Amino acid sequence: METMRPGAEAVRVKGWFGAHRWLILRRISQLTVLALFLSGPWFGVWIAKGNLVSSLTLGVLPLTDPYLFVQSLAAGFMPAATALIGAAIVVAFYALFGGRLYCAWVCPVNAVTDAAAWLRRRLGLKSGRVPDANTRYWVLAGSLLAAAATSSLVWEAVNPVTIVQRSLIFGLGGSLAVVIAIFAYDLLVASRGWCGHLCPMGAFYGLLGQKSLLRITADQRGACDDCMDCFTVCPEPQVIRPALKKAGQDSPLILDRDCTNCGRCIDVCGRNVFHFTHRFDQRSDS
């Protein structure tokens, strides 16, 4: 059953922690963000108020989800200055450091879909109907059109990401059903179905970070022994091939906007093929 456990070689070479370094850091990051929001309602220590849609940190730093901001614009409402500044800060950060950094390092739904993907691998489930990866852009466009047509944020009536975030931070009921639905969809219907194919927030952050600096490079691709572990664990496996196999590009950089910079490919590779770098680093061993 060794083939079902990607990263076995990495664990042998780098040790368990070495082979889970970025995963652990990512979980710490996700939990820290959540903890900053929960310390107020739980312990009365107010660090970040609000939620991931819009927040005020330490009473000075406003942050606003630009996708929600744009939905509001599409619905025909120009939000006030605080939201505008908050959205500008978030846009600047993710445009610079990688849009889908949000998906991998902040969004709490990531843990749900990662868990579903992990279970899917363990159970050896191969079946399912996966929608086209571009569907998320249609959902993104559709959500904005629907907002314009109805003059309200209709996507927010069903958006599992914001529902889950709010439920966690405000202790609302009803989120468990949403979490179970996403988990079941990813496990039983579509592999990596939600984050990788449907979520319009991920699509928005992807477009935002198209030219971002932070990138993963397959700079040691000459060492690749085609074990396929990186493709198995990657939430967006289609992004790896151009960099690793020189398919349509010579650069070793993973330049696809769908890459979430999660770093699992770095963890899981026993040959140390991948590394974090910036988008101008063209160094490569082949």
Next chain:
Amino acid sequence: MQTDPTAKLQGKPGAAPTSVARRKFLNSIAAAAGTGCLLTLGAVMAGRPAAANPAQALRPPGALAEEDFLAACIRCGLCVRDCPYDTLKLAPFGDTVANGTPFFTARQVACEMCDDIPCVKACPTGALTPKLNDIHEAKMGLAVLSDHETCLNFLGLRCDVCYRVCPVIDQAITLENVHNQRSDRHAMLLPTVHSDHCTGCGKCEKACVLPEPAIKVMPISLARGKLPEHYRKGWEEKAKHGGSLIGDQVEMPVRGMEGKAYGDSRVDGPAAGLNSGWKP
């Protein structure tokens, strides 16, 4: 290299790879577009019932009209966090209120009408409009004495609780002194709401002593009636123009009413008006 059997049938083997690629591309675009449109349509359908709030769910002070509010509120909950009395709640998923939007239920926790209106200050988008800087101008809803049959004051008792807890006492709610025809020797002091002063804070509904309140705060759209555009109120026109627009009425003598002011049809008693001058 893949070849397309249909391309061969059409006798264009050279075109095969591109046509396969093109068909795959068009297929995937169609599938993506179809799924995307279906999902969006689902969102529209799911969002539709939330467009009309249930009557008990009141919006925070300064909230834009419901249809504008649903475009403006990004559902961050900052107003909820800054409400010092925990009056505001965020609607959970599956509730009849649009999920994630703030509301309060007067019967449970009423609005305390803070002078500095912290919820409005906390709103990053202006869904709670910063134009509201005097809480007395708030229009969260309108109190309606909806049940005259159970209101204790209507039964001739002196309850007055809604009147006494009203933060805008004697303006938003007054007690109107009316003759009690049942006992024929008492007054009824009827709680009466005045829409130009009522902020919809909900304290009257919260305080009503009945198991089910006789006075309820409702969204203004639900509570208010509307006069036809062309209606004019004679007494207002008269005050505006300094006199009746149709001039003095022709006074005809009424047999048995000689010596009475015109229009006073009471058989006996002075024509001093109906109000005895009593004040609560």
